[in-house]
Amino acid sequence: MNYETFNPHPDLEPVVKCYWTLEVPNGSQAPKQRIVPDGCIEMCFILGDDIKRFTSEMAYVLQPRAMVIGQITTPYYVQPTGYVNSFAIRFYPYGFANFIRTPIQELADKDTPLHALFDEVSIGSLEQDIIEATSTNERIEIVERFLKNRLNESAVVDQIVKSTIDALYKTKGKASIGTILKEEPHKRRNLERNFSRLVGISPKQLGKIIRLQAALQSLLNKKNETLTQIAYESEYYDQAHFIKDFKEFTGINPKEYLNDEQMMLSSLIYSES
Numbered sequence: 001m002n003y004e005t006f007n008p009h010p011d012l013e014p015v016v017k018c019y020w021t022l023e024v025p026n027g028s029q030a031p032k033q034r035i036v037p038d039g040c041i042e043m044c045f046i047l048g049d050d051i052k053r054f055t056s057e058m059a060y061v062l063q064p065r066a067m068v069i070g071q072i073t074t075p076y077y078v079q080p081t082g083y084v085n086s087f088a089i090r091f092y093p094y095g096f097a098n099f100i101r102t103p104i105q106e107l108a109d110k111d112t113p114l115h116a117l118f119d120e121v122s123i124g125s126l127e128q129d130i131i132e133a134t135s136t137n138e139r140i141e142i143v144e145r146f147l148k149n150r151l152n153e154s155a156v157v158d159q160i161v162k163s164t165i166d167a168l169y170k171t172k173g174k175a176s177i178g179t180i181l182k183e184e185p186h187k188r189r190n191l192e193r194n195f196s197r198l199v200g201i202s203p204k205q206l207g208k209i210i211r212l213q214a215a216l217q218s219l220l221n222k223k224n225e226t227l228t229q230i231a232y233e234s235e236y237y238d239q240a241h242f243i244k245d246f247k248e249f250t251g252i253n254p255k256e257y258l259n260d261e262q263m264m265l266s267s268l269i270y271s272e273s
Contacts, residue, residue, distance in 0.1 A: 173211025
């Protein structure tokens with residue numbers, strides 16, 4: 001399993017977090033992989049064999065070959081049907097809203113084909129160019145041209161949203177929204193409204209996801225630490241609170257996480273975030 005990340009052009013740095021590629025050889029018989037919330041929205045191109053997204057224990061649909069994966073609020077499962085070769089753009093929580101007119105909250109917890117969000121002619125051309133590209137750098141150049149052409153020149157990243165998200169990342173989700181807005185509490189309602197429009201989830205929910213991500217990294221990188229230590233470092237009320245939030249977003253408890261082969265992909269991604 002080969003996972004790599006790449007930095008965006010400076011013009012897109014305010015909205016694009018990174019580009020990533022994932023390649024898994026055919027015949028690896030990968031089990032279902034549990035995908036958990038990370039607070040970001042992604043545009044993804046499937047260049048290898050089809051990938052299943054499970055809608056129940058046994059039922060599944062095939063993911064679109066070119067899609068946007070909206071905000072994830074509950075875990076779900078995917079499974080490759082063969083060779084995996086994916087190229088994707090990971091946007092900051094507020095980033096993708098700058099490129100579409102569709103309300104961002106409508107994308108949550110589903111895979112939306114790109115042709116449902118952009119005109120079919122330009123998406124058809126984009127997808128074909130991505131398929132025919134001979135390197136990741138070429139794909140990045142192609143998608144950056146597409147994004148730059150569609151980035152509204154008058155669009156300005158909402159500063160109260162950005163500053164709140166920056167504070168959440170800086171504190172690893174530990175800061176409460178009330179603390180972040182302590183000097184300007186009257187902006188709370190406006191913040192909630194703009195989060196719904198630009199991010200697709202509430203500030204509190206994003207904070208919980210960011211804190212969970214920090215805890216996941218601690219689990220992966222500090223395997224000798226106890227759950228109590230990780231809960232303390234992440235400023236959960238206690239271990240029970242940590243386990244409750246962990247299960248809400250991953251579907252399993254922390255002890256199961258490290259030994260669950262269905263978390264191999266998530267573990268690889270989050271250990272390098």
